[in-house]
Amino acid sequence: MARQSVLEVRKLGMMPYAEALQIQQTLVRQRRDNEVSDVLLLVEHPHVVTLGVNARHRLSNLLVTPSQLSAMGVELHDVTRGGDVTYHGPGQLVGYPILDLRPDRCDVHRYVRDLETVIMRTVLMFGVRSSRIPGLTGVWVGDDKLAAIGVRLSRWVTSHGFALNISTDLKYFDLIRPCGIDRKGVTSLSRITGSRVLYESVESVLIKEFGSVFDCVVNSQGAVL
């Protein structure tokens, strides 16, 4: 009988991107050395645009200049994760699963699809039918992206993860060409349902679905400050 793995959930609350990144990097090293179990970090970021490793002319996915961004109070970060440019901000549920995919889950396709499944099942609980678009990672409602995914693997330990728009102010996405893809829009749970959706409700449903899709026992902790 297979022993289920344990997943520790840490809610970081509202935390700047760089700080959360440092926590991730420490956890990756610890996970790789087996000092900790699998961890799922859940966090909300103040306005920030992140430029991923794929963008060739990375700043060309920015539709305004860096100084205009900072005049608007939006931070800018270079990060070594997959995917191109994306935006994080208040109202967006960001998740960073730090999992060791060894020995039997060493398949990036499957990992990304599993993250998509977690999100798709979560939003279904709020009455939203979402889908995948072949060739385009992420969770979509029609032609609009509801959740973005960008992952980094370091010797099969995952970091970075997903960002689900709950009540995100979508006009910030006008500053970028999300994931370098032209002509597709973005959306949020609030926009689709036409009503306020509680962040905490989505968060708790997501944690349950994560445990179910990744077949692990969830161990929740309070906010780590």
Next chain:
Amino acid sequence: MATNVLMPQLGESIVEGTIVRWNKKVGDRVLQEEPLFEVSTDKVDAEIPSPVAGIITKILAAEGDTVLVDTIVALIGEHEEVEASGSNDDGSPSSQMEERLLDSDGVDSGFVQPGERNQLVNQGFSPVVRRLAAEHQIDPNTISGTGTGGRVTRADVLRAAREMESVPGRVEPMTAMRSRIAERMVESRRTSAHVHTVFDVDFSRVSELRASHRSTYEEVGDKLSYLVFVAKVVVDALQEVPIVNASMDGSNIVYSADVNLGIAVALDWGLIAPVIRNAHTKTMVELSRSIGDLSNRARSKQLLPEEVVGGTFTVTNPGVFGSIFGMPIINQPQLAILCMGAVEARPAVVNGEIVAQPRSYLTLAFDHRIIDGAVADRFMSSVKEHLENFEESLL
């Protein structure tokens, strides 16, 4: 003995990966398990560790290359067996799988794709010679070569092209593009009642802003040319005076809520005006980028069919060729076209004094069947005012 470094398989159904970054270069030492390169697939960026310790002797796939799983991407040796792999002039490793091919007369004849190298050996004409000859419509077999063993060099092609042009009594039929341009020019003159109005614009403010902001744009490969400033101001003015943005359909005037701005691009073999759709919704950065992208693709014949139709207004800039002002022909079925003259330092009178200022003549050609002089001048006054008092926050 060298160890092969392979493109790993990151998933059961994954057949390839794209190399995003090499953490080491040829000649560097690497430890076992030390991150050697990064591969991207499906929005996942994976750090791949080195299988052994040693020295990188060869890198066979460059950043940006997509290779099949199990392809050898690098070699690690035990000794200092560093081989010269593709490198740029400054000694840094090439970032593309390209090599410089030197002509036999030592002149750099441009980049050759690895696959093309074999063709060179087979046909005797290098790819760059064949490309250049095709552009000038010359059969390379008719060119006498001055390279080693009678090889035709790039210089030979250019010489042959010059000779062709200076032959007296030369007769050449119009190409399809040339006939189309000829027809449209004459047709436009016959259709519209062309009237031209010229405005003299002070470019001091624009010059100042351009000087302080251009490096931010250039850092990302965008050009902040005078044309970008004019394009921005024009799309705003077109929303103030919508008749100038309208088009004719038979005897109907069709107004458009969108400004689809055509930018005239001079080509070696003709002229084309690709269209920036919804230019009125674009930021300066986006306009600059669209202008650069459309011009480049126009010159390399990579425009899409939908990019050359649907314009509502056109801007042309012969000022870059030295013209001080133009009297352009309207691009049918549009109703007007704006022409930029060279931006030059000229004397102007300010508060009774003569000062030197960068100035440019902007000409509007408009169709007087539909647009009257007062309307045209109202449009141009708005363009002039917004250029002379350009809003810095737009940059």
